[in-house]
Amino acid sequence: MEQGTKMGFFNKALVIHPKEQYPLLSRIHSFALTHDIELIDIEEDEFLERPGHYADQAGHIVALVTDQTASRYIDLAKTMGFSLGFVPIHSGGPLASWFKLPKDPEQAIRLALEDDPEAIDVLRCNDEVVMGMLMLGETPFLNQRSSTYLRREQSLWRFILYWLSLLWHSIRNLVRIKATAVTLTTEKKEFKTAITGLVAIENDVDCAAARLLDTSISVQDNRVSVVVMSPKSIVQYIAFLLTTLRRRASQKRLPSAISYIKTRVLSIQAREPLKYYLDGKKRKSDHIHLELFPRAVRINMSEAYHQRHEAKDDNKDTMKVENLPQSAERIAMIARHLPFFTHALEEDFRELFLQVRDSAKTHPHYLALMVLSSVVATLGLFLNSAAVIIGAMVLAPLMAPIIAIAMGLLRSDRNIMIQSAKTIAIGVAVGLLTSSLLALVVPMKDVTLEISSRVQPTLLDLGVAIACGVAGAYAYARASVMRSLPGVAIAVALVPPLCVAGIGLGWGNIAMISGAGLLLLTNLVGIAGAAVLTFLALGYAPVMRARRGLVVTASLIGAIAIPLAVAFASIYENWNVERDTQQRLFFLDNQEVQLKNISVTISQGTLYLSADHIGTEPLTTAQIRALKSQLEQRWDREVIVEIGFRHRL
Template sequence: MAIIETGWLIHKPEQKHLLPHALDCAEHLGATLEAVELERFVAEAPRYLAQTSHVIALLESSDLGTLLQMAHQHDFSVGLLPVHPKSKVCRLYQIPTKMEDAMPIALDSEKGTQLDLLLCNGEVVSWLVTFGDVPLIELRHMADNQALLWQRLKAMPADLMAVLRLKPKTVLITTAKGHKIKTAIVGALVIENDIESLAEHFANETVVNSNGKLSAVLVAPSSIMDYLSFFLSVLSPNPRLSRSIGYIETASLSLENNEEIHYYIDGQPRSTSQLKFNIIPKAVTVKVGQKFLVAPATTDASKEIIKTKTLPQSEERLTTLKQHLPLFSIAQEEDFKETFVLLRDYACFSMPFVLLMMLSTMLATLGLFLNSTPVVIGAMILAPLMGPLVSMSMGILRNDNKLLMAALQVLTLGTGLTLLVAAVTTFLLPYEQATNEILSRLQPNLLDLGVAVVSGIAAAYAHARESIQKSLPGVAVAVALVPPVCVMGVGIGWFDWNIISGAGLLFLTNLVGITLAGTLTFLCLGFAPVIKVNRGLGFSVLLTVLISIPLYKALENTVVYQRMEKSISTKTYEVNGKTLLLTDVSAAPDGDKIKILGQLHSSELILANDIAGLRDIIGEQLDKSIVLDVSLRLVQ
């Protein structure tokens, strides 16, 4: 290693306290450095360089660009020293974080790597340029500075509020080869040699140093929800390219906006109406660390990478984004074309639909009589009723009478076919006792409406987002229409009005809840503007409110029955000198009385008058007329 004899140590006034240590490290290696402030060196560079052309920088990344620009103009090499262990200069150029370790590299007269220079409006960029409002970038700045955890948490509320105030700016971007992209972005990030930066993380691209090209990351969400999704992708260790992100790699770039552009070069604020970026290849010689990697000599600097297809570019979308960033994306015609084709197919009556309805109905009916939950779930997955329901939601939202009527016809025919098959199956089977699977669908309450609403949201979202199509079987289980219709068919086969009415209320609850939730979900996803909301949606809301009344009453009754069950099962009864205990208690309405079911435990023989006495005691306890239906279990 050949150490220089003399050189200039360039610093800012705020680094003055580091000079003694730096000068001592240099003297220990046999070199003599003279400290010069950056402003003075820039003003009188020719005079200083006439004495010696060896320059060592003790500067932050925000000031290093000025010195690198001088190095390019006057053709001298630059050695680097750490201002502090967490300095960006150490990370950018892979130099040691300790002064005594970095000094030998900076003083080596034989070392030096030729690096490209990134210029922004003629100003050298040593780290990055940021434009617009990108709260995540601000958090990354804090992370780069190794802020304390509480400082980062303190910044989070302000950043979240900033997300709500995001306003896209329409910009015209032109690459070195003349490609023009007109889009609306909330912010951008441009770098050249920061291979550990957000560009690689956001765009999922391999970025290398000094390859003759700059890298631009464009943040262009279509909604606040898209931005939050982008935020979550940043947290992932292996992120995919977000729909809100565009990526450009080119030798030069211009960015134009009709309004004043406020941007930052290495954290320093600037403003202009047009940003012009260009690369000066192999412009300066910098003494970097051993781990610093540069692009291979075979790299084609003329090859451009442009990934902007997911960004808003149509005039319709740019117009909608001009005012503010909506909470949910407003879908454009090209976005939901495939979804519409799929939903229209769902609204068509066909032989496969008939076959699947018959098979799922028979499967569900048999599962109900076998009291087998897995069989009933299998029938839910097999049933094709989810498609017409989702189509009906879209028809209501977009006031598409043709789609709405087609979906309603398919749903009606499917429901009628299910009732017929279930009733015939019940009539042919020798079963006359309702199983728990049947009984569980006779007393719907407000919680069932909640399940229907969540299911409707899931069904609509799954059809609107191709990326989660694999979740459709699970959604089909949630959209449980076939089992209650089959229970209605069982009621028809037994001529039992209580079963028909109870299961019918559950079916209507699921139908209304799923349809309304699906409609609102499509509205939130932007498949129609709010101004298109029509009487169909209003009628759905009204129907949901009306059906909520008996469901709320049923929920109240459920709570009352649960209290009865708890009060009975936690008490020991003394009847005719015998100690009796009831377990597995359940209470249900039975006409104008309450039916109590359970297991009766006793160590003595139970007679009919004992059960009658127990019935009277429980009746007095509840202040209700009851019917007691118990199974006996003797305890030794």
Template sequence: MNSLQKILLIHHHIKPRQLHAVQESAQQYGIELEPLLLNDFLLNPKKQLNGRHHLVSLLESADLSLLLNQAHRYHFSIGLLPAHKSSIVCRLFNIPTQIEKALPLAISPNKAIDLDLLLCNDEAVLLSVMVGYVPFFNFRQQYYERQSLLRRLIHLIKNAASLTRLKPFDLSIATEKRDQIKTAVTGVLIIENDIEAFAANLINESISSQDNKLSAMLVAPCSTVDYLFFLLDCFYYKNRTAGRLPKAVSYIKTRELTLSTSKKLDYWIDGRPCKAETLFFKCIPDSIKIIVGEQFKFVHDTHEAEKETLKINNLPQNEVRLQRLRKKVPFFSVAQEDDFKDLFLMLKENAQLSGPFLVLMVLSSMLATFGLFLNSAPVVIGAMILAPLMAPIVSLSMAILRNDRKLFNNAIWVFLIGLIAAIAVSALTTLILPYEKITEEIHARLQPSLLDLGVAIVSGMAAAYAHAKENILKSLPGVAIAVALVPPLCVIGIGLAWHDWVIVSGAGLLFLTNFAGIAMTGALTFLFLGFSTVIRINWGLGFSLLLIALVSIPLYDSLMTDINHGRITSAVGSQTYMVNGKTIQLDGVRVISAGDTICLSAVLGSSENISAEDVEALRIDIEKLLDQPVKIEVTLKIISSAYNHP
């Protein structure tokens, strides 16, 4: 009988039953596996090897990296067996998850291939090294992608609290071919084999264990919100092909990398905690031999990248930004002076009273007044586009946010001049025109509701965003159409000319709604875009909040009234009634009032003569339908079913 070939089996306290099963399986292939604890092997690797150049590993990833150091030093190859079915080692090297299937491969040293070895301060790295704190960054992408959307969201929410631990630190970076770069980051992730990590998913570069390079991702978010957007990008855009990295991330691909700070850094090698002031990373090409699965060879291309890759434009190197990051990571991004210099110049210009502003206000007010009397929506829309009143309100938003008294005073002055001009022009135009009829366009601006406040809020956001982004400023006319500042002012002027205080109060409420919504949400949008580090508590901000709260009360009441009127109209209108043997069609139902007694206006259509008794019977039927007292004003319409010719 031939003697069995002996191969070392390195393990870390595997259960005896599992160990015995592995040994029995190996004997079927003429192999005797000699079990040896990892710690015992590390005490004297040369003695334990005893001239052998191949061994089998039954280790998890954290322990396997310790074995890689010795493989590089003593030049032996490694066959891999899964410590359990969900072992990361299986996914890293594409080996079977069942020991019975992985064993024939693991005991075949001739199938081992050369792989790069990443060293961090002379310690081998199997997966990755995390420096500092980078929430979610090294989470396993393959595991995550198998989860349902609900589980992904739950995972995100559970870990959201960890974002408060984002702490930037000064860092000096040097590569093999580049001198030191001084910056500040919240964390760094160096990847070698772990190409399934979310971090690897964001790089528009090929990462391989056979490219003679290490890959480093440096995270430097401008704010917590910036980091949240990065996470969403990382989690849900699984097949990133864009050449541009997220704003929070920079990327370096090199053979050697040095990270240094003035004090000791916390870092983790494959999950093992360590501390050091300087970290030196070196990728040693083709320095270890490992038996891998066939799929591994397709995923990890064998190629050598000749040049370093440095995508570091996102790294903070400006001294002002570095000073801010040294304090803390703000919740919202903080725009730098270069970012908002042009914006402030534009906002200051918008807050200056000028001839063109007055001319446009007069013309737009006249146009809006004509459109309201003509009941022409296109003419009113033209006036909305022409009116320049949005500009000083956006300047006012920035002044409120930054507590800029000079900008505030200038903006409010221009705004009041525009407001008075619009009301005066519309009132004078109304006195000249021989019209005293409330058209649909006028009536539409007399009963604002919370929906109008919603329009104002969204319009304020859009206006501030359009001003901040010069390339989309051309979209501002669309915002002006949406919020319609001038038409309600013109309706106020019409009401003053007619001495109708119901019209004045209704249109005034709509204008206050639009003004408060734009000013407040415009300020919050500028805050979100980073044009102020904090919300400064001031009377302007307080007044805007108070104004929104006050107008919300009648707006809510108006919304409930509209909903109630809609319910009544839907229940009563567009139906056919049988009254006193006559068929009556009820159209054009409108609720005049809906207090204790509901007052309705409607058109009655019938092919028969309708008497007062018929109308009263119809009113009683509607009362029964609504279970509430009803008054009804009707207009009769005779429907002829045939025509008699002489």
């Protein structure tokens, strides 16, 4: 197979072509005649029957290929040692994109006949050459043979259509996603885990899977890059899908459902056959062996390819496998059924459980803080000082046993529930006693704004309690945000309504006791209920185990929501009357009158309205009666009005 070079081209080459490709073959011959190159034409079927016989006739082969047939020639070139030049039959396909082949046929022919082949890496999977990528399991990525995938770079509309198809394909996978227990083995390490999908990337380094990585990929680094998908729950998989759609180059961390392995050899062993796609071709096997052969085949590559893929010898494996489930308990759990929420394992929440059990107990420091916070809150209420009341909120220790009772409800732990309930009851009793005694001692009997604002709870207060319950439970579950607990305590304000109820007890004011007591109960139930749901979402108990606690929680929130909804409806009705009255112009004895500083109360069907009239002279009795009549007609009920007067000069 001796041959020389002339003007940078091979002197002699085989041209392998499918049937009926004579126009393209004619252009190759025209180029060869111009450059004094000897060509031997062989039909593809004939060559593939006796490749060894024909390969002896020339050391370089020019193959007219499609995206599907190129891998055959690479496989043969690896075995027989001849060099290759590719002339794509169809321009614009994945092959041309991966190898950066010229779109112009004349330029592609020139490149194929140049005497400048470069040795490139070859990836094989179960004795088949991988050209672009291998996809295993249910992944959110499209089949490489689909027209949507192949045409994604032809126009902006095609690219948008590609991403929409990707999104639809991903959502559809939600109903059939399944984790499979597998053993991943490299030359040095072995991982027993459970995965939902895997993508091994060879030449398709610009695919959606590659964009998930926090590092660049080269096809000339002696290693194959493997993206492993192993979500621990449906929620984590959905989060992964959102990350896939909005991934940016500036993001330097892998998504929580993704692991990355860069190695020369990787075996995937499963107990049952796995479905996978090799360059879009469907395959099935219980053992998948990936092996990369460095510098195994010599192919004529363009200058654009050299610039994109600099050859380098990377002899180190990369293992970013922190997100792989490797606990036997976790693997068994998700392989059986992928849960909706990520379930925490015993090793994950052992420390939290110890903390929760301790929070459920009545310690001396708990009693001391309850007394101190009640004293500070009560004095702050009398002083009408928001700053002092905030200090009391930070001191209050009630949040800890409420979080503990939430965990007890979730996991049906009777001991924690009873102990936490006792601790909460003792704390409430201490707060009531402290504030009622102070109410008897302090001579002031005025209902300040800080006191009055806590005797009319509504559904909005329940919303605040629920949000704070979520924040509190999350802070307990995540040590990194525990420092945010003072902010949660300030937001939910457990002690102030407790102390308002205590002041009402000291004054013998039933309305104050009932209103503030309802607000306190709202906060307790809202925080505990939201904490139960938060711990469930974080995986601290399966749904079946938490069922009884969820029923109790829903019942309590439903019961407390009824009086709150009634109160909210009443406040809304008052606000609606106030707004309407303030915006309305009244004509009283040919005088235009507008009311200011309006306050409305509705009791037993009667509307009580107080307001100010600003003018040069007060309203007459007749005008006030006319105003009362107009208001009664407007609201269809009895109205009692109190009109003040402010001079305007």
